[in-house]
Amino acid sequence: MRRRAAQRRPGDAARPGGPADQHRLPRPPRRRPGPPPRHPRPRPPADRRPLLVTLAPSALAAPGTIFTERGLQPHPVPRALETAEVPSVIEEFARAARAAVEAGLDGVELHAAGGYLPHQFLDPSSNRRTDAYGGSAAARARFVVEAAEAMAAAIGGERVGIRVSPAANLHGAVEDDPAETAATYRALLDGIAPLGLACLHTIGDPAGPLLAGPRARFGGPVIVNDGWHAMTDEPTARRRVASGQADLVSAGRAFIANPDLVRRRREHAPIAEPDPATFYGGGARGYNGHSARPE
Ligand SMILES: Cc1cc2nc3c(=O)[nH]c(=O)nc-3n(C[C@H](O)[C@H](O)[C@H](O)COP(=O)(O)O)c2cc1C
Numbered sequence: 001m002r003r004r005a006a007q008r009r010p011g012d013a014a015r016p017g018g019p020a021d022q023h024r025l026p027r028p029p030r031r032r033p034g035p036p037p038r039h040p041r042p043r044p045p046a047d048r049r050p051l052l053v054t055l056a057p058s059a060l061a062a063p064g065t066i067f068t069e070r071g072l073q074p075h076p077v078p079r080a081l082e083t084a085e086v087p088s089v090i091e092e093f094a095r096a097a098r099a100a101v102e103a104g105l106d107g108v109e110l111h112a113a114g115g116y117l118p119h120q121f122l123d124p125s126s127n128r129r130t131d132a133y134g135g136s137a138a139a140r141a142r143f144v145v146e147a148a149e150a151m152a153a154a155i156g157g158e159r160v161g162i163r164v165s166p167a168a169n170l171h172g173a174v175e176d177d178p179a180e181t182a183a184t185y186r187a188l189l190d191g192i193a194p195l196g197l198a199c200l201h202t203i204g205d206p207a208g209p210l211l212a213g214p215r216a217r218f219g220g221p222v223i224v225n226d227g228w229h230a231m232t233d234e235p236t237a238r239r240r241v242a243s244g245q246a247d248l249v250s251a252g253r254a255f256i257a258n259p260d261l262v263r264r265r266r267e268h269a270p271i272a273e274p275d276p277a278t279f280y281g282g283g284a285r286g287y288n289g290h291s292a293r294p295e
Pocket residue numbers: 113114163203225226227228230231232250251252253254279280
């Protein structure tokens with residue numbers, strides 16, 4: 001996705017030739033000596049902060065535990081969204097997309113994968129609704145279609161991608177009825193087809209029946225990612241593209257340990273191994289310790 005030439009990005013002002021070079025800002029007035037700066041109030045401990053409400057298609061707790069500041073905790077039982085509340089949640093997706101572009105990003109990806117809220121609407125095990133957003137393949141697809149429509153209307157379909165992970169069974173989204181799952185993703189792909197989205201980004205075997213079909217239905221560029229079993233490597237990525245299963249291949253774990261992954265691949269340089277023990281650690285360890293190779 002390309003950005004418009006005139007658009008501003010975070011950091012432009014600091015770059016030579018960036019907007020601050022062309023339109024120098026007046027120097028801020030000198031501060032008169034005043035009262036000493038107030039120290040920020042210390043944050044209360046995590047277990048005494050006000051709880052946010054978890055919302056979901058249905059009031060069903062996901063199985064297992066979730067990473068929190070207090071370590072692994074059981075998933076809370078969410079509150080089921082009222083039908084009348086759904087449009088405001090969809091509008092939040094559009095607002096976030098608008099804000100991202102205004103902040104200088106090229107585009108955004110609607111995360112309808114991995115057991116996140118949009119995926120919970122697609123999955124019959126987490127969506128037990130009987131209103132217009134549940135009960136049939138088309139109704140389960142409706143939330144994601146409407147979110148994609150709202151985002152495309154806000155920033156243009158060419159700036160919106162979408163990620164899906166049918167039957168990847170992540171975080172309690174268990175799509176274990178192949179016929180039902182295929183019907184839901186068909187409805188989703190048919191719903192978003194007119195929007196001219198930037199890309200479809202998939203998790204799972206791109207040659208499998210659940211992804212090969214949607215790929216053909218989508219018609220636009222497809223980014224694939226095989227999932228968690230083996231870390232994406234260059235030979236696999238090249239094979240996926242050469243066989244026509246993908247236009248692009250995304251990488252996850254390798255990027256964590258190699259901030260300069262693209263250059264390393266291009267220069268056939270060694271790839272540093274990430275440390276899975278630090279994933280989701282809640283801190284910088286494992287994320288910030290890796291440096292780019294000198295140019
Ligand atoms: C620490 C970590 C966090 C991740 N978070 C997400 C996420 O929020 N949503 C998602 O769709 N995938 C997420 N992924 C999965 C990656 O996008 C990718 O699909 C996965 O790592 C497999 O690709 P790889 O073999 O290149 O690592 C995450 C991966 C890691 C390592």
